[in-house]
Amino acid sequence: MALPMLLTDHWYDIRDLSNLTNPLLDFVGDNISSELAYILGPLIGFIASFLIFVLPSQLYVGVYGERKLIGRIQSRLGPNRVGPFGLIQPIADAIKLMQKEALTPKTADTIIMNLAPVVFVAPAVLLFAVIPFGPRMIVANVNVALLYYLAVSSLPVLAAFMAGWSGNNKYSLFGAMRIVAMSISYEVPLVLAMLGVVLFTDTLSLQGMVLWQKEWDIWVGMLMPVAFVIYFICVSAELNRTPTDIAEAESEIVAGYLTEYSGMKWGLFYGMDIGYALAASAFAATVFLGGWSMFGLDKIVPPWLLLVAKTHLFYMIFIWTRGTLPRLRIDQLMAFAWKFMLPVALANLLLVATERMLWVDAFDSKQVFLFLFMIVNFASAAAIIYAWARFLGYKPENHPTKPRLVKEAGGYVPVGREVR
Amino acid sequence: MDGSGPVVAFWLLAAVTLVAAGGVLVSRNLLHAVLFLILAFIGVAGHFVLLSAEFLAMAQVIIYVGAISVLLLFAILLTPRAGRDNGETKAFPVGALLAVALAAVFLFVINDTNWKTVSESPALAPEALGEALLTSWVLPFEIASVLLTAALVGSIMLARTAEEEAEDALA
Numbered sequence: 001m002a003l004p005m006l007l008t009d010h011w012y013d014i015r016d017l018s019n020l021t022n023p024l025l026d027f028v029g030d031n032i033s034s035e036l037a038y039i040l041g042p043l044i045g046f047i048a049s050f051l052i053f054v055l056p057s058q059l060y061v062g063v064y065g066e067r068k069l070i071g072r073i074q075s076r077l078g079p080n081r082v083g084p085f086g087l088i089q090p091i092a093d094a095i096k097l098m099q100k101e102a103l104t105p106k107t108a109d110t111i112i113m114n115l116a117p118v119v120f121v122a123p124a125v126l127l128f129a130v131i132p133f134g135p136r137m138i139v140a141n142v143n144v145a146l147l148y149y150l151a152v153s154s155l156p157v158l159a160a161f162m163a164g165w166s167g168n169n170k171y172s173l174f175g176a177m178r179i180v181a182m183s184i185s186y187e188v189p190l191v192l193a194m195l196g197v198v199l200f201t202d203t204l205s206l207q208g209m210v211l212w213q214k215e216w217d218i219w220v221g222m223l224m225p226v227a228f229v230i231y232f233i234c235v236s237a238e239l240n241r242t243p244t245d246i247a248e249a250e251s252e253i254v255a256g257y258l259t260e261y262s263g264m265k266w267g268l269f270y271g272m273d274i275g276y277a278l279a280a281s282a283f284a285a286t287v288f289l290g291g292w293s294m295f296g297l298d299k300i301v302p303p304w305l306l307l308v309a310k311t312h313l314f315y316m317i318f319i320w321t322r323g324t325l326p327r328l329r330i331d332q333l334m335a336f337a338w339k340f341m342l343p344v345a346l347a348n349l350l351l352v353a354t355e356r357m358l359w360v361d362a363f364d365s366k367q368v369f370l371f372l373f374m375i376v377n378f379a380s381a382a383a384i385i386y387a388w389a390r391f392l393g394y395k396p397e398n399h400p401t402k403p404r405l406v407k408e409a410g411g412y413v414p415v416g417r418e419v420r
Numbered sequence: 421m422d423g424s425g426p427v428v429a430f431w432l433l434a435a436v437t438l439v440a441a442g443g444v445l446v447s448r449n450l451l452h453a454v455l456f457l458i459l460a461f462i463g464v465a466g467h468f469v470l471l472s473a474e475f476l477a478m479a480q481v482i483i484y485v486g487a488i489s490v491l492l493l494f495a496i497l498l499t500p501r502a503g504r505d506n507g508e509t510k511a512f513p514v515g516a517l518l519a520v521a522l523a524a525v526f527l528f529v530i531n532d533t534n535w536k537t538v539s540e541s542p543a544l545a546p547e548a549l550g551e552a553l554l555t556s557w558v559l560p561f562e563i564a565s566v567l568l569t570a571a572l573v574g575s576i577m578l579a580r581t582a583e584e585e586a587e588d589a590l591a
Contacts, residue, residue, distance in 0.1 A: 035424065038425060112455070143474065143545070144474045144475050144546060147475065147478035147482065148474075148478055150478075150482055150486075151481035151485070151486065152481070154482060154485065154486030154487075155481075155485065155486070157486070157490065158458060158489070158493075161490070161493055162455065165451060173497070177497065180494060181494075183490075184487070184490060187487075204546055
């Protein structure tokens with residue numbers, strides 16, 4: 001892949017961290033064995049991405065930042081006791097979790113219960129393999145990276161299901177069923193939204209998408225605002241973030257599938273929830289916000305720093321929605337996915353496909369038309385969403401109009417609404 | 421891809437797949453069987469990767485692991501007593517006979533096929549696959565989608581009771 005970059009190959013050019021690792025890998029490959037280099041390469045990539053990005057983000061954006069920001073939103077101070085400004089709080093939390101006793105109920109399915117946190121953690125690590133941190137900083141440059149991401153991100157649902165089922169607890173099972181039902185429903189509009197992106201950028205590779213956005217100087221998020229919004233809503237539903245976290249809604253079903261977990265086994269679920277949210281933010285930054293490119297700024301600032309900044313910005317929206325929106329009911333969420341988002345995603349796909357056809361066949365792939373499409377898409381996004389919500393959409397039931405099992409429980413049934 | 425890496429990966433994946441498939445057969449608890457089945461699916465996806473068919477591997481994980489297994493789990497949860505005591509059933513001899521017959525057919529086909537070896541990976545790129553599906557194989561593709569739609573409509577018809585229809589008409 002030819003890269004029109006000003007990057008150099010000197011080891012001190014930290015704008016591309018592979019300058020540091022490539023000599024080492026070449027040395028190992030030439031002098032020891034090529035297979036060792038083959039194993040060492042991904043290993044270095046994973047360790048580096050974890051040290052530079054995942055671990056600090058998880059501790060200081062995921063745990064500390066989230067608690068602090070939500071504290072400010074709710075007129076509290078947030079953690080402020082351990083260390084200056086409470087900065088050592090996440091480390092203290094981790095130590096506390098590790099020394100807590102991990103209980104296992106007597107009637108639980110012990111093997112599956114212990115296996116579930118492990119199965120939950122592994123895909124979170126694997127997701128970062130396909131995120132491009134720079135023009136050459138990518139652990140696995142697969143040409144079906146987008147599908148890989150969708151495939152791997154469907155695995156934690158199984159782990160959550162295992163966790164909920166193995167506890168042998170009513171509330172755990174409710175949580176497990178809810179998370180499975182939600183992830184099946186929300187995967188459909190999510191994949192449709194991604195399909196529009198793939199259609200327009202003509203590639204399934206995440207690196208290819210970044211290069212496309214760099215080449216045309218436009219972000220996919222600007223070009224397809226509907227897809228961006230759908231992605232955000234769907235992913236926050238799949239990740240169990242607060243406006244949609246009915247799988248662990250503590251006011252309804254204790255803690256959902258985590259009810260029977262304690263100590264570090266719970267800690268793994270908690271930590272990796274943040275890990276998945278970070279991975280989803282990095283994916284959104286890559287696909288919708290231009291990834292490591294930034295309209296030429298990436299020639300001066302290290303590209304990986306740009307990606308990290310965009311990821312954290314996207315994560316801030318997660319925190320913001322978590323702090324300000326009330327939790328939805330499960331029937332509202334399911335109806336929202338099937339009756340609202342699915343038609344909107346289909347309309348967006350139709351629009352984007354038409355534009356793609358026009359752009360290539362009628363307009364000779366000229367850049368001006370991309371900006372024209374951007375304006376058209378923003379206008380049509382507002383029109384579609386407003387029209388669908390106004391005239392055809394699901395009207396939220398503030399008070400249930402269909403009394404089911406109300407009379408049997410001695411409840412009030414409005415006149416004219418009796419079910420015979 | 422040369423060297424011992426792919427060989428090691430092949431045998432590891434084969435072992436995982438076969439052990440998981442065996443686990444599906446011997447586990448008494450249906451839910452354990454489904455979890456073993458998921459492991460077997462993932463092993464098969466690994467084999468696809470070894471054959472340079474990344475697209476098929478990802479499709480395998482998305483469809484079989486992410487969707488079909490989850491539906492199986494749902495079906496098991498919604499069926500009373502399905503999770504326990506599935507060791508003995510009266511249909512055991514018939515099932516064994518069917519399994520042996522199926523294995524015989526598969527072995528015959530595998531043995532009889534003239535397997536070709538190619539020096540470089542065939543055109544299994546997503547672009548080629550998409551083009552083939554929408555040009556030369558468009559009729560089977562469309563038939564499959566119509567079949568799926570029919571199944572969807574049929575399952576909704578079966579699942580809805582008369583009372584529910586009446587209730588929804590009322591609202």
